[in-house]
Structure formats: structure tokens, C-alpha cells
Amino acid sequence: MNGGSDLTNGRRTFGPFILTANERLLTRHGVPIELGARALDLLIVLTSKPNQVLGKRELLARVWPDVTVEEGSLRFHMAGLRKALGDGQDGARYITTLAGQGYCFVAPVHDEGAKVASPLLTTGAQHANLPVRLSRMIGRDRDVETIAAELTQSRFVTILGPGGVGKTTVAVAVAHVLKEAFGGATVFVDLAMLTDANLVATALSSMLGQPVQSQDATSALVSFLGPQRILLVLDTCEHLLDTVASLAAAILDGAPGVHILATSREAIRIEDERVYRMDALACPPDDSELTAETLQHYPATRLFIERATASGAKLDLDDESASLVAAICRKLDGLALAIELAARRIESHGLQQTASLLNESLTRLWLGSRTAPPRHKTLQATLDWSYGLLSEVERSVLCRLAVFVGNFTLDAALDVATSAEIDRASVFNAIDSLVAKSVLAVRPTGAMTRYRLLDTTRAYALDIPLDRAEKAAISRRHAGYYRRWLQQTEEEWRSLTTGAERQPYFAGLNNARLALEWCFGEDGDVPGGIALAAAATPVFLAMSLLPECQRWSQRAIQALDATSGGGLEEMQLQAHLGLSLMYTSGHGEAPRAALERAVWIAAANGDRLSEARLLGPLFFYHFRCGDIRMCMQHARRSVDIAETLGEPGASALSFTLMGICLTVTGEVGAGLEKLDRAIADAPATVDGWSIHFGFDAYRWNRLAHIMALSLGGRTKAMREAVDGAFRDAIAKDHPMSLATTINSTAALLLVGAVEAAESHLNWFVSRAELNSLQPYLDLGRAFRAELAIGRGDLNYGVTELTTQLGRLDAARFRLFTVRLRCALARGLLQSCRAGEALAVIDETLRQIETSGQRSFLPEAMRIKGNILLSEQQDFAEGERCLNAALELSRSQGSGVWELRAATDLAGHWATQHRLGDARHLLRPVVLSFADEEEMPDLKAARELLVSLENRP
Incomplete structure (x- = not known):
């Protein structure tokens, strides 16, 4: 035999067979059995280690030591060996296969060269008392396979988990899988039936059919088990841990053939133990797309x-x-x-x-x-069993931890559970013990370990009667902890962009919600609730949870009195109430009053930095209303404060506000200069532009740049800025990102990039619907109507745009209404409704004069000129309007308006046979766009210029 020198050459008997290894002879009832050389080698190896699992690699190495063969060869020769032995015929079992592990010779072997090699407990013995295995076990196949493999290798495995998770079911299944490997010698002991620790060894001896004749049942038991190969299943050990630990250690030391599988809610904690923590069954996520x-x-x-x-x-x-x-x-x-x-x-x-x-x-x-053990008859019985295993301190800590909803950190647990009665060290030890006893689940989240009570355990703990004062004290500590946590993590919330980044924070936010409900409820802590709401509302706003931001800021403001009003907390609450109302309800008096109150509080308290920061959202309110004159007042005030503070963030904010105002009022070049100055004065990184009171100065600076670049006709730079802003908006997923995309849409439509604009618009509308932002939704629909007019769908575009302009006016969301009225006038003119178009454009011009939005004045004048020139209504006034549009666009530095006005005026002159004047006007304007991307307006201008130059 190849490599046979390391194999025992003695005479072995099993069943009717005699194997003489040194003669390479196998006989049955004295008759030689013909067996291939490799199959005989396998038999010699297997019988040399009866009742032990030999891995496939070990068998290949010992039978084919000098060559490399496939596992298929091993399976082929093993099948021949089984056939020769008659394995499986008439109940005879010799070789069993353990999936994923190897092979085991399970029949009793007597080796004349060895002292003992066979088990004394044979297949079919009275000790094979396993409960019936479930005919169908769901979701536990991998657990069973893994535990069986670990048990074969380590001899002692404890299945750990909370009550009701299915530990006993899995243990029984594992024992059935390994039953053949142990020749049927498996013993199941339900320790839940025992309350006296002194009876554990006695009970096990009784299960084995051994009489107990002395006070030292353990020694007699170990002595009996010494020569055996047997699997012991010790079920439900958690209430007898010390005794089970001592007994298991003695058995493992004195009976090398015995393997132990235990189930417990707490580890046995002896040297040879391997713990397998069994998780609950996997559930579907909370997903609206879930199907049957x-x-x-x-x-x-x-x-x-x-x-x-x-x-x-x-x-x-x-x-x-x-x-x-x-x-x-x-x-x-x-x-x-x-x-x-x-x-x-x-x-x-x-x-x-x-x-x-x-x-x-x-x-x-x-x-x-009906057949379940008593502790599993009801869920109450399971929970009572677990609770009964706890010490008084552990029970008290459990009741205190029940205040948490979802997972929580160790810091939170220590803060909430520690009191004058139970110090921090005792709480720490109790938490450690509750984890060990599978009452408290551990959930690693990144580098942070989090804890959680299962909902059933939490509900049970909440039903345990507590003194009213103690319950209030627990809830007060809980609310205080999450107030401090929100204050400490506020900056972090603003930087979170993806669901994965936000996930670890959601449990804390849920606990803050629970604490708010308690604070403003019966027996709550209203002052604590005001402080908690002031800390929570910035987070609600950062997470786009606008209804909650509005609800809790209003609730806290209503609870303020003469002693608690007028301070930092009210300033926070008023600012976030104003912002949430503005986003969700429009631009009525309530959001304006709230924002102005916040600014007043900051000024009254001499808090100049907060005053400067609050001017951002107040500016934003008037900007959305289309009142640029008020915006300019706030921008100047912001500049004055920034000059006295000398703080980079305040300086960047003030120049951003001023740059926006100048751009919108038609001073495009001066506006760009201020915007660039803001970037130069700002902190070194984008992250340094902190968002304060919902106002993101960095992104508003980018938006203003996009606006200025589009008006200036710098299409290449504008498209690059739009792409970056849109990517940032998707990643940020915040109400402010809607402003980013709608400004991007406006800029893209201005230069005729229709497909890109439509893509941005679709995202904008979907987010407005998802966040219930009605004013933004109306705005999105209005832009869709403008897009329809540009594509020639005049009937729908004009009707829808008229409707949405009415809704935007009602909500006082007038930032884009000048632009949209210009689009409506164009649509009416193209629909041959010149009289209505003229009325709309005249109203637009009055709005420009009132609001100060002069950046669209050249376009409005151009459209009016075209209306007047249509159907020969008033050539002189029409031409005057086009000339005015041209001069205004040049004075503002608005290249797009200049291109449109020059094209229309040159076209008009061409009809008047003023070809030289038309060429002289249009040629330099077209050439000024030589380095820019092609856009519909530029294409039309070039085609007209070619036509003019080809005419005599």
C-alpha cells in the first residue's frame, strides 16, 4: 500500500469481518473479500480511527501520499468499499458521510493491537433519546451545518441566543445530523426541568441508565463516560451555569470521546467552550416595493x-x-x-x-x-424565565433601558440608567451581564457597538410597575442625554449625504422624538422639552423633515413664557419655524414674522454673529418673494456686521448676498466680482462654509454664479457649473438642493439646453412631491409649461403656465414669476394673441419696477418690442423697445439678452431694407460668442447673419 508504513498493521474485527492489515486481507465469516488496493487502503485508514471524522484531504494524503488526485477518485473507491462491505444492507452501517466534513467508520471495531477502539453505547441503544427532529426547519440549515462542523472539531459548543430564537430546535437537528457519527450514542437532557443544581449529574446519570450509588455523582459519571464515544446535548443551561460548567469541564477532561452540545442564554465560560451565537431569522426590510x-x-x-x-x-x-x-x-x-x-x-x-x-x-x-416545554408554551413564559434569571440590579437596569426605542450606545445607556441608587460601575456590569444572558442584543455599527432590546423584551420590561417619580426621572435623563447628543452632532448632520451615512444616526433621532413626546405630554418636562426642541429642529431641517421641524418648533414656542422667551432657544425655534413654514406653506406673514423675530432676538442679545447668519434665511425669504429691494437692505446690513466681526464665514455670507442682489438687479459684472470676493474671503474648504439656520451660503454662491454666467452668455463655464451643482444637489438631498436644481433648470432653458433642463426638472418635481413642498411643486409645473411653450405645445403651455402663475402669486413665491411671465407673453404672441401678450408684458414691466428684478428688463423690453412689431401694430414704438433692450443688455453685461435683442432688431431692419445696418449690428455680437457652445439663439443669429451677408 502506498504510504502504508504509517498505518497500524494489527488484526481488526468488526461485524462479520476480519481485517489483517499487514497481510492486506479482508475476510467475511472466514471467506476472503476481493477488494481493490485503494479501497483496502481506505478501509485500513478508516478502521484505524473508528468513530472519528476523517476529512477528505487527510484521506487523500494518506492513501495517495505521492500523487495529486481529484476528489472524484476518492468518492469512486469509497463507493466500491461500501458495496463490498454491504453497507446499508439489512440495517448494517459501517461508513457514514458528513456533508462538508468527511467520512467516519461508525461500526464497533476491536483492534487486537489496541486497548479500546469501539464505543460501548452502540447504535440503537436505549440512550438514543433525541426528540423528533422537525420535518421542515426554515432558515437554519447553515446554522446546523456550521455547528455540526465546530462540534466535531472542538468537542464542546454552546448555542447562545435569546429565548424563543430556536436554540433547542437547532440543537436537536445537529444531534440528528451527527447521530450516525456517534453510532447512535446521543443523549438529550432538558435541564429546564431542574431547579436544584445538585441534581444535574444525577439526572444525566439517570439518562444514561447508570445507578447513583455515592454522594459524588460527578466522579462516577465521568468514570462511566471515560471509554465512551457519545454526544451529550445539554439543553437550557442558563439557570445552572456554575454546575454545568464544572460538570462539562470534568467530562471533557476525563472522557476524551465525549462531545457536548449545550444551549443557553449565557455562555458556560470554560476553557474548551466554543460559542455559536444564533441570530434571529432574517426579515424583509421596510420596503414599499415588497411583493408576495x-x-x-x-x-x-x-x-x-x-x-x-x-x-x-x-x-x-x-x-x-x-x-x-x-x-x-x-x-x-x-x-x-x-x-x-x-x-x-x-x-x-x-x-x-x-x-x-x-x-x-x-x-x-x-x-x-401542546408538546412545547413549559417555558415555550407562551411568550410570557419565555420572558418570565429570562427575567427570573436576573439579579435585582439587572432587573432595575433592564427597566431603565426599556425607555430607549431601537438601538442605543453604551454612553446613552450609562447616562440614562445611572442614578443615586445604582452607580455607573454597577450599571456597566449589569449591561455586560444582560448581554451575556442574551437579554440585551449587541449590534456592531461600524466602529461603534450599539445595544438593543428586542421589541418583545422591551414591551415586557415597560409593563413592570415602577414608581411614578422613578419613571419620570428615567425619562428626564433620557431627554437630557438626547438633547446633548443633538447639540454635539448638529454639525455632523449637515455633512451627511447618503442613506448609509445617516443610518447610524436614525436611532438617536427616534429616541429624540420619543423624548419630545414625553416632555410635552402628561407628567412631562416642558422646560426640558423646549431645550430639546431647540436642539432637534436644526436636525429635522437638515434631514428635510420639514413637518416635524414645524410641529416641534411651534409646540415649543407656544410653551414659552416671560422667563423662557427671548433667549437663544427661542431664536433657534423661531428661525426653524420660519424656514419650515416657508418651504411647506409659502411666503405668508407667519414665516416672515418668525424669521424677523429670530433676527431681533439675536440683535437684542448683542449676538452679532447669529444676527449675521440669520440674515441669510431672512434674505432668502424676500428673495423667494421676489422683493429684491428688501434683499438689498439685508445684504447691506450683513456687510456692515461682517466688517465689524472680521469672521471669514460672516464675510463670505455678506459678499454672497450682495453678489446675488447685484446680479438680479442687472449689474452682472459687479455681481460676479462680489461672488468671487466671497470665495476669496471664505474658509479654506467647502466644509468650512457651514450651513447656519438652513442657509447654505456656498451653494447660493454657486447658484448666483450660474445665474451670472448664463446671463453673460458664458455657456461653457455655465454648463460645467450646472453639472457640478446638480451632482451636489442629488448627493445632498436637502430642500436647499431644490433651489440648486431649479436654478440650474432656469439657466439651461435660458441657453436652450432643453434635454438637460428637462432631466433636472423631472428630479426637481419628484423631490418636491416626496417632501410635500407645494410651492416648489407649483414652480416645477410652471417650468414644465415654459418647456412646452418652447417646444411649440402652445395650448397646454399657455393654459398651465397661467394656472401656476396664479398659484405662485397666491403663495408669494415670486422669485421666477418675472421670467415665467416673459415666457407666457411669448407663448401668447406665438398663439396670435398679441393683445393678451401685451397686457402680460406690461404687467411684467410693472413687477420689475416694483421688485427691482432688473436683470430681466432687457428681455421684457425685447418681447414687448416684438409684440408691437407684430401685425404692424406700432413699428416706431416696437423698434424703440428693441433698441432699449439692446442698450440695457449691454449696460448690464447680459450677453444672452444682447444676442436676442440684436438678432430681432437686425431681422426687423432687414425687412426695412437696412441690410448694412443689420450686418453691422449683428456681426460683432455673433463673433463675441466664438468660443462658446452652440445654442439655439446663437444658431438663429448665425443663420440670419449668413443670410444678410449673402444678400446684395
Whole structure:
């Protein structure tokens, strides 16, 4: 035999066979058995280590030591060996296969060259008392496979997990998988039935059929187990940990053939133990796209459906009921026992009613299987069992931790649970113990460890009676902690852009919400609630949670009195109330009054930096109203404050506001100069442009740059700026990003980039709908109407734009109404409704004069000139308007308006046979765009110039 020198050459007997290794002879009842050389080598190796699993690699190395062969050869020769032995015939078992592990010779072997090689507990012995394995176990196949492999290698594995997660079910399944490997010698011991620790060894001895004849049952038991190969399953060890630990250590030391599989809510903690922590069954995410078919991909929902159907329920699942099933399983944290108990109720209560009942404590009394152990008869019994294992300090800490919703950090737990009665060290030790006992779940999140009570455990703890004063003290500490947490993390919230970045913060925000509800509720802490709301509203705004921002700022402001008003907290609340109202409801008196009150408080308290920062959102309010004259007042005030402060952020803000005003009033060059000055004076990085009171000066600077570049006709630079701003808007996903995209849309439409503008507009409208921002939604629809007019869909465009302009005027959202009225006038003119077009453009000119939005004055004058020239209404006045538009555009530095006015005037002169004047006017304007991208206005101008130059 190849490599056979390292194999035992003794005479071995098993069943009717005798194997003489040194003679390479196998006989059955004295008759030689013909066996191939490799198959005989395999038999020699396997019988040299009976009842031990030999891996495939080990077998290949020992039977084929000098060559490389495929596993297929091993399987081929193993099949020949089994056939020769008659393995499986008439109940005879010799070789068993353990999936993913290897092969094991399971028949008793007597080796004349060895002292003992066979187990004394043979297949079919009375000790094989395993409970029946579930015919179908859902979602645990990988657990069973992994635990079986670990148990084969390490001899002692503890399955750890909370009550009801399915530890016993999995342990029984593992024992069944390994039963053949242990020759049927498996013993299951339910320790839950024992309350006296002194009876553990006695109970196990009784299970093994061994009499207990002395006070030292452990020594007798270890002595008996010494020569055995046997698998012991010790179920439910958590209430007898010290005794089980001592007994397991003694058995592992004195009985090398014994393997132990334990289930517990807490680790046994001896040297040879390997812990396998069993998680709950996976549930579907909270996803609106969930379908009935998707449920089959998640073990929790699959178990629910199967158990409900088995109980007689007729589940006719559609997508709506699928979401309900998923919600039930999530509510039950994927705990197998809880899911099974709830599924049994479907037949009598239905899905909807069962889901509703989960919020009531009576569901903990729902009965389970009649054959279940007492601690699993009801969920209440499981929870009572866990609670009974806790010390008094652990019980108190558990009740205090129940105030948290979702996961929480160790710092939060220590702050909330520590009191005069229980010091910080005791709380820390109690938390450690609750984790060890599987009462408190550990959820690693990045580098931070977080803790969580399962919903069923939390509900149980909340039902434990507490003194009213103690409950209030816990809630007060909880609210105080999250107020400080919000204040400390406010800057971080502003930098979060993706869902993955925000995810770790959501649990803290949910706890802040819970604390707000308590503070303003019965027996709450109103002063604490005001402080908490002042800390929470900036975060709600940063996360685009505008209804919540409005709700809690209003609630806190209503609670202010003479002693608590007029300070920093009211300033925060008024500012965020004004902003949330402005975004969601428009530009009425309420948001303006709130913002002005915030500015007044800052000034009254001598807080010049906050005053400067608050001028940003107040400026923004008037800007959206289209009142540029008021914007200019606030911009000048901001500049004055910044000069006295000498603070980079305040300086950048003031020059940004001034640059916006100058651009909108038609001083494009001066506006760009101020905007560039803001960038020069700003902090070194974009992150340094901190968002204060919802106003992002950096992004407003970018928007103003885009506006100035588009008006100046600098299409290349404008397109690059738009692309960057749009990418940033998508990443930021904040109400401010809507301003970014609508300004980008406006700029793109101005230069005729219709497809890109439409893409931006679609994103804008979808976000406005998602965030319930009605004024923005009206604006988006208005721009869609302008787009339709540009494409020639005049009937829809004019009708829709008229409607939306009415809505925008009603909401006082007039930032873009000058531009949109110009588009409406163009649409009316193209529809041959010149009289209506003239009325609209005259109203637009009055609005420009009132508001100060002079940047669109050249365009309005151009459109009026074209209206007057149409159908020979008034050539002289029409030509005068076009000349005025041309002069205004040049004085403002608005290249796009100059191009349009020059094209229209040159075209008019061509009809008047003033070809030389037309060429002289248009040629330098067209040449000034030589380095810019092609756009429809430029294309039209070039075509006209070619036509003029080709005419005599």
C-alpha cells in the first residue's frame, strides 16, 4: 500500500469481518473479500480511527501520499468499499458521510493491537433519546451545518441566543445530523426541568441508565463516560451555569470521546467552550416595493406563512398583505417562537387584527404547541424565565433601558440608567451581564457597538410597575442625554449625504422624538422639552423633515413664557419655524414674522454673529418673494456686521448676498466680482462654509454664479457649473438642493439646453412631491409649461403656465414669476394673441419696477418690442423697445439678452431694407460668442447673419 508504513498493521474485527492489515486481507465469516488496493487502503485508514471524522484531504494524503488526485477518485473507491462491505444492507452501517466534513467508520471495531477502539453505547441503544427532529426547519440549515462542523472539531459548543430564537430546535437537528457519527450514542437532557443544581449529574446519570450509588455523582459519571464515544446535548443551561460548567469541564477532561452540545442564554465560560451565537431569522426590510413573492426569500416570513397555513389559515397573499406579514415578523424581531405563536392566530383573527394585537400585552399569553416545554408554551413564559434569571440590579437596569426605542450606545445607556441608587460601575456590569444572558442584543455599527432590546423584551420590561417619580426621572435623563447628543452632532448632520451615512444616526433621532413626546405630554418636562426642541429642529431641517421641524418648533414656542422667551432657544425655534413654514406653506406673514423675530432676538442679545447668519434665511425669504429691494437692505446690513466681526464665514455670507442682489438687479459684472470676493474671503474648504439656520451660503454662491454666467452668455463655464451643482444637489438631498436644481433648470432653458433642463426638472418635481413642498411643486409645473411653450405645445403651455402663475402669486413665491411671465407673453404672441401678450408684458414691466428684478428688463423690453412689431401694430414704438433692450443688455453685461435683442432688431431692419445696418449690428455680437457652445439663439443669429451677408 502506498504510504502504508504509517498505518497500524494489527488484526481488526468488526461485524462479520476480519481485517489483517499487514497481510492486506479482508475476510467475511472466514471467506476472503476481493477488494481493490485503494479501497483496502481506505478501509485500513478508516478502521484505524473508528468513530472519528476523517476529512477528505487527510484521506487523500494518506492513501495517495505521492500523487495529486481529484476528489472524484476518492468518492469512486469509497463507493466500491461500501458495496463490498454491504453497507446499508439489512440495517448494517459501517461508513457514514458528513456533508462538508468527511467520512467516519461508525461500526464497533476491536483492534487486537489496541486497548479500546469501539464505543460501548452502540447504535440503537436505549440512550438514543433525541426528540423528533422537525420535518421542515426554515432558515437554519447553515446554522446546523456550521455547528455540526465546530462540534466535531472542538468537542464542546454552546448555542447562545435569546429565548424563543430556536436554540433547542437547532440543537436537536445537529444531534440528528451527527447521530450516525456517534453510532447512535446521543443523549438529550432538558435541564429546564431542574431547579436544584445538585441534581444535574444525577439526572444525566439517570439518562444514561447508570445507578447513583455515592454522594459524588460527578466522579462516577465521568468514570462511566471515560471509554465512551457519545454526544451529550445539554439543553437550557442558563439557570445552572456554575454546575454545568464544572460538570462539562470534568467530562471533557476525563472522557476524551465525549462531545457536548449545550444551549443557553449565557455562555458556560470554560476553557474548551466554543460559542455559536444564533441570530434571529432574517426579515424583509421596510420596503414599499415588497411583493408576495419576495416573502419566500426571507426565513422569518416563510416560517410565518408555513405555520399560519398549517394552523388552518387561508392566506391569499397579495402585495398589500405581504407588507403586513413582513411588518409582523419585523415587530417580532424574527424570533421563531414569537412568529409561530402569532401565525397560529391568523386563522381566528386574520392578518390585520393579528398585527394590531401585537401592540397589546395579551399577545404574550397566546398558547403555542401542546408538546412545547413549559417555558415555550407562551411568550410570557419565555420572558418570565429570562427575567427570573436576573439579579435585582439587572432587573432595575433592564427597566431603565426599556425607555430607549431601537438601538442605543453604551454612553446613552450609562447616562440614562445611572442614578443615586445604582452607580455607573454597577450599571456597566449589569449591561455586560444582560448581554451575556442574551437579554440585551449587541449590534456592531461600524466602529461603534450599539445595544438593543428586542421589541418583545422591551414591551415586557415597560409593563413592570415602577414608581411614578422613578419613571419620570428615567425619562428626564433620557431627554437630557438626547438633547446633548443633538447639540454635539448638529454639525455632523449637515455633512451627511447618503442613506448609509445617516443610518447610524436614525436611532438617536427616534429616541429624540420619543423624548419630545414625553416632555410635552402628561407628567412631562416642558422646560426640558423646549431645550430639546431647540436642539432637534436644526436636525429635522437638515434631514428635510420639514413637518416635524414645524410641529416641534411651534409646540415649543407656544410653551414659552416671560422667563423662557427671548433667549437663544427661542431664536433657534423661531428661525426653524420660519424656514419650515416657508418651504411647506409659502411666503405668508407667519414665516416672515418668525424669521424677523429670530433676527431681533439675536440683535437684542448683542449676538452679532447669529444676527449675521440669520440674515441669510431672512434674505432668502424676500428673495423667494421676489422683493429684491428688501434683499438689498439685508445684504447691506450683513456687510456692515461682517466688517465689524472680521469672521471669514460672516464675510463670505455678506459678499454672497450682495453678489446675488447685484446680479438680479442687472449689474452682472459687479455681481460676479462680489461672488468671487466671497470665495476669496471664505474658509479654506467647502466644509468650512457651514450651513447656519438652513442657509447654505456656498451653494447660493454657486447658484448666483450660474445665474451670472448664463446671463453673460458664458455657456461653457455655465454648463460645467450646472453639472457640478446638480451632482451636489442629488448627493445632498436637502430642500436647499431644490433651489440648486431649479436654478440650474432656469439657466439651461435660458441657453436652450432643453434635454438637460428637462432631466433636472423631472428630479426637481419628484423631490418636491416626496417632501410635500407645494410651492416648489407649483414652480416645477410652471417650468414644465415654459418647456412646452418652447417646444411649440402652445395650448397646454399657455393654459398651465397661467394656472401656476396664479398659484405662485397666491403663495408669494415670486422669485421666477418675472421670467415665467416673459415666457407666457411669448407663448401668447406665438398663439396670435398679441393683445393678451401685451397686457402680460406690461404687467411684467410693472413687477420689475416694483421688485427691482432688473436683470430681466432687457428681455421684457425685447418681447414687448416684438409684440408691437407684430401685425404692424406700432413699428416706431416696437423698434424703440428693441433698441432699449439692446442698450440695457449691454449696460448690464447680459450677453444672452444682447444676442436676442440684436438678432430681432437686425431681422426687423432687414425687412426695412437696412441690410448694412443689420450686418453691422449683428456681426460683432455673433463673433463675441466664438468660443462658446452652440445654442439655439446663437444658431438663429448665425443663420440670419449668413443670410444678410449673402444678400446684395
